[in-house]
Amino acid sequence: MSGLADQQDGAAPPRPASRTRVMTIIAQDPAVQRDGRIVRAAATVPVDRLEPGPRSHRFHVVDYDGTSGVLHPAADLADPREPDPRPARWTYADRFAQASDEVLLGDFAFHAQNVYAIAARTLARLEFALGRRIEWEFRSHQLYLVPHAFVEANAFYSRDDCGLFFGYLPQPDGTTVHTCLSHDIVAHETTHAILDGLRPRFMEPGLPDQPGFHEALGDIVALLSVFSLPELIEFALTTEQDARNRVETGNDLTEQLAQGILFGVAEQFGSTTSGVRGSALRRSVKLDPNAAWLGDPGFQEPHRRGEILVAALTRGLVKMWTGRLAQLADRGAMSVRAAAEAGAKAAEHLLTMFIRALDYAPAVELEFDDVLDAMLVADAVVAPDDAHGYRDAVREAFGTYGIVQPTDRIVDVAAAPLYYDHVNATALRTNPDEVFRFVWQNLDALGLCPEYELEVAAVRPAVRIGPDGLLVEEVVADYVQVLDLTGTQAGERGIGLPHSVSGDTPIQIWGGGTLIFDQFGRLKFHQRKRLDDWDRQSRRVAYLAHRGLFDTRNRLGFSLGASRGLPFADLHAPDRGIEERW
DSSP states (O other): OHHHHHHHTTOOOOOOSSSEEEEEEESSOTTOEETTEEOEEEEEEEOOOOBTBTBOSSEEEOOEETTTTEEOOOBOOSOTTOOOHHHHTTOOOOTTTTOOHHHHHHOHHHHHHHHHHHHHHHHHHHHHHHTSOOOOSSSOSSEEEEEEEEESSOEEEETTTTEEEEEEEEOTTSOEEEGGGOHHHHHHHHHHHHHHHHOGGGGSSOOTHHHHHHHHHHHHHHHHHHHTOHHHHHHHHHHHTTTOSEEEOOHHHHHHHHHHHHHHHHHHHHHOGGGTSOSHHHHHHHSOSSSGGGGOGGGGSHHHHHHHHHHHHHHHHHHHHHHHHHHHOBTTEEEHHHHHHHHHHHHHHHHHHHHHHHHHSOSSSOOHHHHHHHHHHHHHHHOSSOTTOHHHHHHHHHHTTTOOOOSSSEEEOTTSOOOOTTOOHHHHTTOHHHHHHHHHHTHHHHTOOTTSEEEEEEEEEEEEEOTTSOEEEEEEEEEEEEEEEEHHHHHHTTOOOOTTSOTTOEEEEEEEEEEEEOTTSOEEEEEEEOTTOHHHHHHHHHHHHHTTOBOTTSOBSSOOOOOTTOHHHHHTSOBTTTTBOO
């Protein structure tokens, strides 16, 4: 009633002066310092109404310590100089811009600001690349951020609890390591929540690449987000070049320089959080480019598997960056600033390519060659000319690890004889039932068998901006197919069964695909993972059985067998054999 009364009295609602605001965060981790001080960054965050917490329309920081049972006071980030509480909720005062290291480490209000700003920045970056708002998978508008959730060297996303939970660990010297102060960890866990909203079935039991992708995505988003800051790369280049202002760009030196700077950024990420964070990023850039990992059982573990994707992307970034340097160099050299800007632009484009690939990826049974395929096809739609040869660089980098673009996964169906009778183009943009009508009318043309149950799981419009400034409008629809069998029935269909799977073992197998419609409601691409690909199903059953991923009812392929709501906590459980300790 008070809001209505205010409007009747003629009071205008408060309006923010800008679409973004700048918040101080810890750039990477408290362990990363320059001149004896923690490296800070000014993070650009979308403007929002901020209630104490802070609490926006997408995030809610709740500082509850589950170990001690203490609810810490909510941080109020509003400008205290604004006396009226109503417009004050749209104001912000950064009282940590000049704060000492002691304040950053010890003030829980800064911890709340840090975790909120990084999470909001990460979400905004992915929404920009995808060209739409991203929904959470759980039934709430707000993702809880709990900066001091428990005493443990861990952090995880929980779908059932609608939140990200960050642990802390007291040290023998009296200090405390807070995972909520690591840019890498906060961005990593936020990306888990975002990917769960985009592709919820990526947490279903699948092939080893699928959980590996979940782990790799967070590291890649965090690494490329930082690497896209030209100031950071300029500082690293200056150090590498012995404080000279010119960078020599000979072929061998350029490759070594790019590898060295990239390794330096990854080294800081991988060694931060005072030993809490694992060394996946450091190890990824050191991985020799070969396909030996495909036959190594050790790489079936999700974190190790994810290292391959991180390694391929970082090698691709090196090729993209050195390609730009070669184009821009004057007489074999260029300024440090120009070299840094070239690296930042390459990282920004690669990050956008990688994020946009999510829409062209399959809804289930993701494999790394699907990631490469989706990156190349999606980028060609937005930037068909590829003036800098970015797609060739990515294709070559993935190829060095034995990951080759498949030829039959994403099919161009723009010229296929499809039936559009009775399909409403407007409803097709938002309504799963309308998309199902289209699929049902075109089962044969799409190569789908009506024997298997089919559900249109999501319909998402997207608007992207190409390098020429023109808009590319699309509608992305996901469908899944499910078939429940016994071990005996699976064997009769051609699925190979390991010794640990009996004829009575219930098995659930999946198939699915992604439909990409243009702005006129016409289908142009069909990405599919056939349910009746018995070779893939055999590999999946063998992997799940080998990993012992039977659920509590001894079924295979129905769930991961993890505690309800805590699959990411189990995924991040300490495993000293792989140096993952958070």
